Amino acid sequence: MSFQRLAIIGLGLQGGSIGLAVQEFLPKIATTGYDISPDFRARAAERGLVHTVCDTAVEAVRDADLVIFCVPPGVMGDAAAAVRDAIPANALVSDVGSSKQAVAKALGEALPDHLVIPAHPVAGTENSGPDAGFAHLFRNRWCIVTPPEHTDLLKLSALVEFWETLGANVEIMTAEHHDLVLAVTSHLPHLIAYTIVGTASDLEDVTQSEVIKYSAGGFRDFTRIAASDPTMWRDVFLSNKDAVLTMLQRFTEDLTALQRAIRVGDGDALFEHFARTRAIRRSIIEEGQDDSRPDFGRGDHDGTKGLSE
Ligand SMILES: NC(=O)c1ccc[n+]([C@@H]2O[C@H](COP(=O)([O-])OP(=O)(O)OC[C@H]3O[C@@H](n4cnc5c(N)ncnc54)[C@H](O)[C@@H]3O)[C@@H](O)[C@H]2O)c1
Numbered sequence: 001m002s003f004q005r006l007a008i009i010g011l012g013l014q015g016g017s018i019g020l021a022v023q024e025f026l027p028k029i030a031t032t033g034y035d036i037s038p039d040f041r042a043r044a045a046e047r048g049l050v051h052t053v054c055d056t057a058v059e060a061v062r063d064a065d066l067v068i069f070c071v072p073p074g075v076m077g078d079a080a081a082a083v084r085d086a087i088p089a090n091a092l093v094s095d096v097g098s099s100k101q102a103v104a105k106a107l108g109e110a111l112p113d114h115l116v117i118p119a120h121p122v123a124g125t126e127n128s129g130p131d132a133g134f135a136h137l138f139r140n141r142w143c144i145v146t147p148p149e150h151t152d153l154l155k156l157s158a159l160v161e162f163w164e165t166l167g168a169n170v171e172i173m174t175a176e177h178h179d180l181v182l183a184v185t186s187h188l189p190h191l192i193a194y195t196i197v198g199t200a201s202d203l204e205d206v207t208q209s210e211v212i213k214y215s216a217g218g219f220r221d222f223t224r225i226a227a228s229d230p231t232m233w234r235d236v237f238l239s240n241k242d243a244v245l246t247m248l249q250r251f252t253e254d255l256t257a258l259q260r261a262i263r264v265g266d267g268d269a270l271f272e273h274f275a276r277t278r279a280i281r282r283s284i285i286e287e288g289q290d291d292s293r294p295d296f297g298r299g300d301h302d303g304t305k306g307l308s309e
């Protein structure tokens with residue numbers, strides 16, 4: 001089976017990118033969309049993020065055979081509950097939330113009579129809103145699908161094919177495993193970036209604005225991450241609390257070990273650690289997952305500038 005009518009709820013970075021990607025790679029699918037912000041709906045229509053921007057969510061989902069919720073994790077349940085009676089009974093419901101157990105629970109409770117197969121494209125930028133989306137966001141990125149047990153295999157494979165056609169490499173895992181893995185690969189790095197940028201800013205009396213002056217170095221990379229959407233990231237940390245706290249505990253222990261190595265002058269320990277992490281970075285690049293793309297997601301709406309094929 002393949003989908004014919006997609007409804008996207010939330011027309012920001014993710015929703016907008018899905019809308020544009022579908023128009024480019026799955027042009028036979030008719031797309032409708034809704035965003036809670038009237039200004040964003042107007043902008044989404046201007047940019048043509050979907051074929052039809054609707055004034056209500058009910059209108060957007062009414063004829064859909066695939067509905068994807070692209071709203072912050074904390075409002076997934078409310079956004080779904082608002083359209084419970086309007087989503088056709090045989091439609092597949094999915095989402096793009098960055099945490100999976102809490103979002104799956106919220107969607108399941110809001111839509112007890114619908115089939116929900118959650119997903120998470122591990123692809124994004126620090127930008128948000130209807131101007132942030134671009135069609136190639138998912139190209140060569142992972143999309144993790146976390147189906148419930150005993151799910152409809154036909155619909156699952158249609159969803160996998162959908163994401164693959166948008167350019168993603170799909171991986172299937174449990175929501176629990178997803179949340180643990182993403183806690184360390186995505187959520188913790190964001191927490192660290194938010195922390196270091198905040199700390200540096202708090203220290204401005206000491207550094208006399210040198211934070212800004214010298215931020216062309218490694219610090220600049222942290223400021224990009226720390227510019228990510230506050231609403232979304234508040235919700236990610238609250239909705240993946242247990243896994244994040246587990247990983248934070250481990251991280252703190254490792255940081256303390258490095259702190260000790262510096263204090264006692266254990267150069268070997270520091271060198272070994274840094275050599276290991278350098279090798280990790282190089283293996284990521286060898287696997288073709290390097291993301292140091294010039295202009296990646298920074299307003300070119302294409303994301304391809306500077307990309308070598
Ligand atoms: N930003 C990333 O890098 C990234 C990557 C992968 C997944 N995600 C996930 O995707 C989802 C959306 O994130 P985004 O980056 O597109 O955020 P975004 O802020 O760009 O877009 C979210 C949109 O949802 C709208 N919205 C909020 N509440 C709504 C409601 N009740 N009904 C309809 N629209 C509503 C907002 O107005 C906004 O336009 C989140 O769950 C996030 O965890 C984000």
Ligand SMILES: O=C(O)C(=O)C[C@]1(C(=O)O)C=C[C@@H](O)C=C1
Nearest residue numbers: 098121122123124125126185186
């Ligand atoms: O590149 C970025 O700006 C991102 O933060 C993208 C990123 C990530 O951590 O990798 C952020 C959140 C997601 O849910 C998925 C992707």
